[in-house]
Amino acid sequence: MNKLDVRGMACPLPVVQVKRALESAQGELHVLLDDGAPRENVKRFAQGRGYQVHEEQLEDGFAFTITGPGATAAREATPAPAVAAGPTVMLIGSDRMGDGPEELGRLLMKNFIMTLLDMSELPDRIFFVNTGVLLAAEGSEVVETLNELGNRGVEVLSCGICLDFFKKKETLAAGGVTNMFTIAETMLAARSVVRL
């Protein structure tokens, strides 16, 4: 039996932890979590991926039993597709999209990130490097969107060196901090890398 305790964790960590556990778990997953946003986000995430969620109220939070007939049975019933395993990674290396006027580039990047919320397939991880980290820092207009992506199971990670360079380490407002080792390792193990 797989057990996970995400009580006391701030969003989007509960979803990220549950996502990782579901990817590696066999059979049922039992999760202890806080009421409020963690409960709602984990439930929405799991059900959105075809899992069934049975919830039980406890004195200090909720206990979820997550079973995956949708995902697990479908995987067992059909032959495995001929694609490599590994996460889908998006690498955002700028706060602008494409070459051209700065203002247009920034607008396009902002628009692109907000549009991700309408997509049925999302990347597993988004890495922000160079000026891309500015998108995840305080004052960015896509902070709310990035946090919502986090709630849907996308790991949002910014390069620590870059945050340090732009003096934004203290004002990171969405996702977490990562290093080049993790970025390189994840990209090399990825099923696909979308580079912007």
Added chain:
Amino acid sequence: MIKDGDFVAIFNSIHRVMEAERLLKDKQLKILLIPAPRALAADCGLAIRYAEDVRGEVEEALAAAGLLPRELYRKNGDSFVKIGEDE
């Protein structure tokens, strides 16, 4: 991204929507340039979102600058109500 009761202003060109965003931000009004919802046709694919509490100031500023939107909608549950037709 768009809460119930929020307004969504649709413009007919990228230049007008960018100009409107710049104008409203200069006035420190709480607005956000967003991808236009799929349900609403927008030539440039962008819209400006704002809440009821700044509606008066936003629309006054846009009118004074000759930048009124082509269409204005209000989010009502799962749908958008066109302002001027049903209000």
